[in-house]
Amino acid sequence: MDSNVTLIATATMGLEALVAREVKALGYENPIVENGKVEFEAPPEGIARSNMWLRTADRVKIKMAEFPVYSFEELFEQTKAVPWENFLPEDAEFPVTGRSVKSKLYSVPDCQAIVKKAVVERLKKTYKTSWFQENGPLYKIEIAIHKDTAVLTIDTTGQGLHKRGYRPLHNKAPLKETLAASLIMLTNWHPDRPFVDLFCGSGTIPIEAALIGQNIAPGFNRDFISESWHWLDQTIWNKARQEAEDLAKYDQPLDITGTDIDHKMIDLAVENTKEAGLFGSISFKQMQMSDFTTNEENGCIVSNPPYGERIGEKENVEALYKELGKTLRPYDTWSAYFITSNEKFEALYGKKATKKRKLYNGNIKTDYYQYWGKRPVKK
Template sequence: MDKVTLIATATMGLEALVAKEVRDLGYEDVTVENGRIIYTADPMAICRSNLWLRTADRIKVRVGEFKALSFEELFEKTKALPWADFIPVNAEFPVIGKSVKSQLFSVSDCQAIVKKAVVESLKKKYSTDWFKEDGPLYRIEVAIHKDIATLTIDASGDGLHKRGYRYRSNQAPLKETLASALIMLTNWKADKPLIDPFCGSGTLPIEAAMIGQNIAPGFMREFASERWDWIGQDKWDQARMEVEDLAKYDQELDILGTDIDHRMIELSEHNAAEAGFNDIIRFKQMQVTDLRAKREYGCVIANPPYGERLGEKEQVAQLYKEMGKIFQEHIPTWSIYVLTSNEQFEELYGKKATKKRKLYNGKIRTDLYQYWGPRPPKPVAPSNE
């Protein structure tokens, strides 16, 4: 198979970032839509996309897309797709589904019809009436939106946010993909210090360390498509070798995660050790009001409490006031980035943001408040005199 059409799914608001990541991998045939990025590439792109995309939710192979207004139409058009080009005779191929604003609204019926249609298609190719389904996983999805059915096969398995280092987390962890997005939306570079004053389970500092050392986010885990014969183990071996070759393990980093709760510091240290950063990221128990910095220029990325729960609003309001006072007094030249759903943040913080960007933390609509610090002065070139 020379070319495949891939779909990288994305959380609302992160589509442009995912598209940039896809292009950075060298794939230019990119279409950006709500919640997904579509691109055509060779099968090797499946390996590289799963290993490298930091902000995408998962990678899917598109088998076909068509309009379906009746169950008969869904069956016949699904059956006509080249399923045998993707699915071997021993494959396990469960079907999941969703339907939004479509005449075919019964998801369970759509799943059953697609399953039957795929079986009929494979029967003709493999000349058999029975499929054991005891081989590699090819999870099919039928997604119907405004009567357009998209049939895909999941190439990731677990969602791409599951990097493999976070075995334990706090009650409201920042999703790894969103943590990476927050870092990529800032002006932070590997040669600058970074502080996360509400580090929780350490996700943001760990993702920053991976970005800083150019370590692929998927290097610790496996993917469903690693067992697909039509991709081949040789491509996966090559892709993983690229991951090793491109990593910058010698890149020094100055990353600090702090939290008022000592249990979160222990949790962060555990997760950082799992990711291989126990000697690279520092964690410290402290209040945000005690935050100080030795270096003049740096970056704070914060995901503080939002005050969504009853009884928290007054505490959170006071916290935001203290953040504004401390940051502006003690690190006035640093860039500050704060993610919160609190619409009064700027008023409480005491300063209007340079820029705001709408993002979603799970189902919570938030804003990333960006306060850009001054540019550090350029180093003076040594005189020849």
């Protein structure tokens, strides 16, 4: 396939602008930013490169068609008009999933069945057969209808992009890797400055910081559903991996520390760091947040502290936030960033944030409190 494809990088609400910034950094111009997604044009190798490099997106899909739809008949005809044969081989396995919001066609199972039938009818003509074995590569088709506009896509990612391949083990409520990377990319941190996470859990934030600091592609350690597609030549994937290898700065020195009160979490974080191939790049310590001290200047703290969502935890968490404010007060050249759903955070921490940003951690509505340190003195 020589012509461009239209790609959709899906994103958590509030992170679309970051995803668009990453798309532009890959060299794909004029991305269109909408709620929960960023749309852009790219040559076929863009499928491999965007899966390899997008740190903050959830997945990458090929947009096959978009059209207004008010009846099942229209859905069938419009779907059948799409050139599926350009993408799906005769042995393709092509399950259809769906969702429908604020639309006349609200029965998702019916929408899925109609799309499936329309694709089959289209492929029957091309492949001159009435039966498809579906025992070849997987092409996951999705029909998404919103306010009577249908969008048909094929997923190129497989397991979500947050599955970097380094975290087989994690704590009960882990922060998604994509969100952790976003939190870091919303800071003023540079790899030549110290970086600390005071509530590191299984190490996700420090690991994502190290990947960013050494410019290691987040998808380097895993595979993708579209690697088995016949029209996406294996050389495209080889080139994307070679590019990732060439651009990595493995010798960039890093000063990254993760601390947690729970020694089991520290053991887990160390294991995950080994899995990520970053052993030795990050220091982990079991300690209380209130024991944090440093002689360094202009560092950056990024943390996902406990929120106190469970009954009985609230008082402990409020005391913790007060202690956190007291502990960090002496370090006025440091910038500190905290994500929490606790709306009283600023009052408890004892300082108004320089900037606040609404983000979702899974289904939890949170704020990202950003405290900028004094600017470093230019030498």
